[in-house]
Amino acid sequence: MNIDAPSGNAAAFLQRYAGLADRLPGARVEAVRALRDAAAETLMAGGLPSRRVEAWRYTDLSPMLRAEFREALTAVDGAVALPPARAERRAVFVDGRFRADLSSLDGLDAEALADVVGDVAPRLNTVAAAAQPMVMLNTLLFEDGLVLDVPAGVDAGRLELLSVVSGETASTIHPRHLIRLARGARLVLLETAMSASGARHLHNPVFEIEVAEDAKITHVRVQREAESAYHLAHLGVRVQTGGTYDGFVLNAGGRISRSETHLALLGPRAAAHLNGAQLVADGQLADTTTALDHAAPNCASRQTVKTVLAGRSRGVFQGKILVRREAQKTDGYQMNQALLLSEEAEIDSKPQLEIYADDVKCSHGATAGALDPDSLFYLRARGIPADTARSILVRAFLQEAVEIVEDEVARDALEDAVTGWWNQHGEAA
């Protein structure tokens, strides 16, 4: 392969890789180098997905592929305004690089990926599949990330994971986060992705999360990046017997944002919550895509995803649930609902149930509609002004998803993000 003269729609990324290959973390670790080179080769041959690829049919990446970015490999160590802390422990990444000076990880077995990439190389792309386009792009260029291990039986409490894009230049960042909970461990991971400026950037995080027997992680993501940003996240999750992945993704920023979760329930009594909400304003597209693999009996999955669309905007929900033949007594529930505040808004919703076991309970539903005029009138007839009444009903619509989150601090973070979005876009809606 001649990576010095890349072609295809991923050429810009390949070119960057060609320039950075010797400086990226793990450049001298053979296993890492091999993964990156393999990703480069595949991208060179096939490129990033176009809308002809079924999984990307509703989310057109071409604006992102046409956009120009600059590398952000050089770590900035300047001051950056951070939001108030929501937890005692905090891992802060600025422009994709771990900032020890801004973080506090006392008592946690946590490292920056760039420091330990040689040690963790065997774990890369074991939970997230290398063939997934956003994993591939991340493999090519990952520069840092959080490596966190919670030992058996330990309740690690709450950890904030904060990603801030600071610069005025259009940069791309590709963090790789490796998180592992040993048997019976507990963790609440509260993630916020935000932009300190309005500059265009690409944030392409990949999570590889392993939940061992009877362990439980609550993973709440609040994505509120700049309206010009591209946020393309991939979460790979494996849950063992009796373990729980309790996830919530809020997509509330970015020109194009996609959160794709691939989760496997691998032992009996494992459970998954893949809840979320998307707040989409004029000119934006938000996509929640999930693939849930019920590979063991007596597992439960719950999914409620709500999308609010204002102006000329698009929302995408793709929810696949695979129930394998051995996954008897599966209890699955999926609901996705869209609230369209404008006639120019559009939602594409694709629930997909593939069931091979014969003794399962699986239900799913999808709705899309405008605000209910009867409800609006009821509120106004009580003296509540029309704009306040709309705000109450939009929040009520989202509330059904947000209230599922048990962790109070995480719920507050979600509610604050909803408030912020509504203050900015509610009037236009």
Added chain:
Amino acid sequence: MLRIENLTAEVEGKPILKGVTLEIPDGEIHAVMGPNGAGKSTLSYALAGREGYEITGGSVLLNGQDLLEMEPEERAASGLFLAFQYPVELPGVGNANFLRTALNAIRRTRGEAEVDAMQFLKLARTRMKELSMPEDMLKRGVNVGFSGGEKKRNEILQMALLQPKIAILDETDSGLDIDALKIVADGVNAMRGPDFSALVITHYQRLLNHIVPDRVHVLADGRIVASGGPELAHRLEAEGYAGVLDEAA
């Protein structure tokens, strides 16, 4: 004083109110009775300003203010209250929050100080006790999972909190058992006074045994065809609408 003069209204292009004239002085309770399809609910929605109820003529003045020029929320702020025949369920909207938002919205436009959460809770608890409402109804979603009687009591609770000048009770008796009916009637009677008037819209006379009206009007085919004292309601109960309507015609 609510003064309705020659009010005409249509729904989906169909004339329903064909010239309603009605005057409710301060401090009085009037009943509007009528057979199904007479236009009773249209009258209440037209007064409250619901979309889709098009006013084609006439006027409605509340204490001299032109009600028809106002948005629904402005009518509420001016002192009009509609107790819905079918109260709407609002999942995700907490009842306490809803009640306090409404109360403060109205207090704001009246130039009164807003009540904070503690003050509100105290106020609401007192009113709820009077209406025999369990306190957990504050925590639930607005009308969500409420029985028919609970929904109607929630309407009366809203009325008691918002302290309107005039309340329109749209078939508030429908779907109520006798105990709930008494509680609702007590709630309305407790509001009686020189500054409160009400328009009680009902198909049956039984509610009027508990809320004794000053005047009774019969609405048929979009017009008031007969008016009288409380005895008119008893006549309707005894003779049915047919008898009274024949006489009026």
